Amino acid sequence: MSQNPHVIIIGAGVSGIIAACNLISKGFRNVTILEAEDRIGGRIDSRRFNDGFIDFGAQWCSGQKGNSVYELCHTDFKFGSTGFYDTDGFVGLISNGSRVNKEMFQKLSLLRSKIEDMIDEMRESKGSIGDFFQQKYNEELESSEYDDVDNEMREMVEKLWETEVKANYAAKNWHDISANRYSQVVVCEGSQDLTWKTSGYKTLFDIIQKKYNVEEVLKDKILLNKKVDHVNWETDKIIIRTLDRTVYQADHLIVTIPLGALKINHKLLFTPMLPEKKIKAIENIEFGTLGKVFLEFEEPFWNKFNNSFKICAFLWKKEDLYEIMGTDKEWLTNIYGFLHLDGFPYILETLLGGNKMHEFETFSDEKIENDCIWLLEKFMKVRILRPIAMRRTRWLTRENFHGSYSYCSMTTAAKDVYPEDLKETVFNKNGKPTLLFAGEATSSKFQGYVHGALDTGKEAADKLIEYFEDQKEQ
Ligand SMILES: Cc1cc2nc3c(=O)[nH]c(=O)nc-3n(C[C@H](O)[C@H](O)[C@H](O)COP(=O)(O)OP(=O)(O)OC[C@H]3O[C@@H](n4cnc5c(N)ncnc54)[C@H](O)[C@@H]3O)c2cc1C
Structure with a gap:
C-alpha cells in the first residue's frame, strides 16, 4: 500500500x-x-483436557455448503461428527428412570423437523419461536396419526424442545426469540455437527x-x-x-x-x-449465555450399565419438575441431556441456556459436579462414581464477553x-x-x-x- x-x-x-x-x-x-x-x-477457546483440547466456546462447524469455515478448512482437516442425528446413538430418559419409546420419540422428532421447516409461516409470524412451536405442535397433534401419544408425553417432549432451543440460542426463554428473525438465520446445507475431534476449534x-x-x-x-x-x-x-x-x-x-x-x-x-x-x-x-460442563470419568459407566448412548436426553415428569423448581437445583432443568465428546471416550458434556445462567456461573465447581451426578443418577437409575475431573464455563461473568452470542x-x-x-x-x-x-x-x-x-x-x-x-x- x-x-x-x-x-x-x-x-x-x-x-x-x-x-x-x-x-x-x-x-x-x-x-x-x-x-x-x-x-x-x-x-x-480450546483448552487442554484429558489427552486433547475441549472447547469452552465454539465447538461445531454447522453445515458445509456456504459455510466459510468448512470451505476454508475441509481440505486441510478431516472433520469428525458428534452424531446428533444418529438415532441408534440416542436415548431418551425419563425422570422416573424409565426410557422413552424410541419409535414414539422418532415420530415426534420428525414432527419437530416438519415444524422447523415451516420457514415461510415463521417469516410471517409476529410472535416468538416458542409461540410458533407450541401452536403448530398442538395443531399437528390433533391428527389421528398421534393418537398413541398421551398428554404426558406431549408435554415432556415440548419441554425438551424448549430446553434445546434455549441452549441453541443461548436464550433465557424461547418466548423471547423472534420467530420471524429465527427464520432469517441461514442453515448451511450439509452436516450440522462437524467436530474438530481432539484438536479443538x-x-x-x-x-x-x-x-x-x-x-x-x-x-x-x-x-x-x-x-x-x-x-x-x-x-x-x-x-x-x-x-x-x-x-x-x-x-x-x-x-x-x-x-x-x-x-x-x-x-x-x-x-x-x-x-x-x-x-x-x-x-x-440480545446477547445470551450458553453454559457447558465437561465430566471426565475413570470409565464409561454408561456402557457398563447398558445405558450406552451418544446422546441422552432428559424428559421431566411434571411431579419431578415441580419438586426441584425454586430450589438451588432448578438450573438442572435447563439441561437437555449429555453427549459424548467426539474423540474422548471418558468424557460427557452438557450444554445449557435458560434463565439460571447467573446462578450457574456463581455456583462452586463442587456444587456443579454434585448436581450433575445427582441428575445423571436420577435419570439413569444407577450409582455413579465421582468424576476424576470437571470443567465448566463462565461466559456471562467474563468481562470481555458478558455472554456467549447474540440473537434477535x-x-x-x-x-x-x-x-x-x-x-x-x-x-x-x-x-x-x-x-x-x-x-x-x-x-x-x-x-x-x-x-x-x-x-x-x-x-x-x-x-x-x-x-x-x-x-x-x-
Ligand atoms: C459457549 C459458546 C458456544 C458456541 N458454540 C458455537 C458452535 O458450536 N458453532 C459456532 O459456529 N459458533 C459457536 N459459538 C459462537 C462463536 O464462538 C462466535 O460466533 C465467534 O467465535 C465470535 O467471533 P468474533 O470474532 O465475533 O468475537 P470474539 O471471538 O468474541 O472476539 C472478540 C475479541 O474481542 C476482545 N475484546 C473485548 N473487549 C475488548 C476491548 N475493550 N479491547 C480489546 N479487546 C477486546 C475479546 O477478548 C475477544 O477476544 C459459540 C460461542 C460460545 C461462547
Whole structure:
C-alpha cells in the first residue's frame, strides 16, 4: 500500500484475525490487533483436557455448503461428527428412570423437523419461536396419526424442545426469540455437527494463517493484554487508549468487541458517541449465555450399565419438575441431556441456556459436579462414581464477553433493529470510513456462528481494501 494507513483492529477473535490476514495479504503492512485477553481466539477457546483440547466456546462447524469455515478448512482437516442425528446413538430418559419409546420419540422428532421447516409461516409470524412451536405442535397433534401419544408425553417432549432451543440460542426463554428473525438465520446445507475431534476449534487459526500465508508476520501484529478503554474518533487520526494507558493512533479502526461487552461499555468507550442507529442496535439486539460442563470419568459407566448412548436426553415428569423448581437445583432443568465428546471416550458434556445462567456461573465447581451426578443418577437409575475431573464455563461473568452470542429477540424485532445496523460503517466528517464493525452479532445470515464472524471480518477488511483502491483511481 503506497499510503500505508494504520489500521487497528480491536479483538483477536476470528473476525479480527481474518480481517488482519485479509489486509496483510493485500499489502497493508501497518496493521495492529489490540486484544484484551492474554490469548487469541475470543469465543474460540480450546483448552487442554484429558489427552486433547475441549472447547469452552465454539465447538461445531454447522453445515458445509456456504459455510466459510468448512470451505476454508475441509481440505486441510478431516472433520469428525458428534452424531446428533444418529438415532441408534440416542436415548431418551425419563425422570422416573424409565426410557422413552424410541419409535414414539422418532415420530415426534420428525414432527419437530416438519415444524422447523415451516420457514415461510415463521417469516410471517409476529410472535416468538416458542409461540410458533407450541401452536403448530398442538395443531399437528390433533391428527389421528398421534393418537398413541398421551398428554404426558406431549408435554415432556415440548419441554425438551424448549430446553434445546434455549441452549441453541443461548436464550433465557424461547418466548423471547423472534420467530420471524429465527427464520432469517441461514442453515448451511450439509452436516450440522462437524467436530474438530481432539484438536479443538483453535485449529481454525492455524489453517487461516497458512491459507493467507501470514504465519511469519501475523504474530508480531497482535498485542495481547491490551484492553481498549477509550476511542476518540473526532479527528482524522483516531486516538485509541488501552487500560495500561498506552495511546495508539490509527487511520481506520475495526471494532470486533462482542456485543455483550459493547452493551456495557459503548457509552464510555467512544467519543463522540456512536450514531443513534448503532446505539439502538447495540441496546436492542440480545446477547445470551450458553453454559457447558465437561465430566471426565475413570470409565464409561454408561456402557457398563447398558445405558450406552451418544446422546441422552432428559424428559421431566411434571411431579419431578415441580419438586426441584425454586430450589438451588432448578438450573438442572435447563439441561437437555449429555453427549459424548467426539474423540474422548471418558468424557460427557452438557450444554445449557435458560434463565439460571447467573446462578450457574456463581455456583462452586463442587456444587456443579454434585448436581450433575445427582441428575445423571436420577435419570439413569444407577450409582455413579465421582468424576476424576470437571470443567465448566463462565461466559456471562467474563468481562470481555458478558455472554456467549447474540440473537434477535422479540424486542429486537419490535424496535425494527437488524444485525446490519450494527455492522454499518461509521464515516467521519471528512467522509472517511473510520469505524468499521465486524463480529458474529453483525451477521444477519449467520448470526451467532463462527462462519458469521469470519465472513463479517473479511468483509470489513474488503471495505477498506476497496476504499483504498477507489482512492488510488481518483
Ligand atoms: C459457549 C459458546 C458456544 C458456541 N458454540 C458455537 C458452535 O458450536 N458453532 C459456532 O459456529 N459458533 C459457536 N459459538 C459462537 C462463536 O464462538 C462466535 O460466533 C465467534 O467465535 C465470535 O467471533 P468474533 O470474532 O465475533 O468475537 P470474539 O471471538 O468474541 O472476539 C472478540 C475479541 O474481542 C476482545 N475484546 C473485548 N473487549 C475488548 C476491548 N475493550 N479491547 C480489546 N479487546 C477486546 C475479546 O477478548 C475477544 O477476544 C459459540 C460461542 C460460545 C461462547
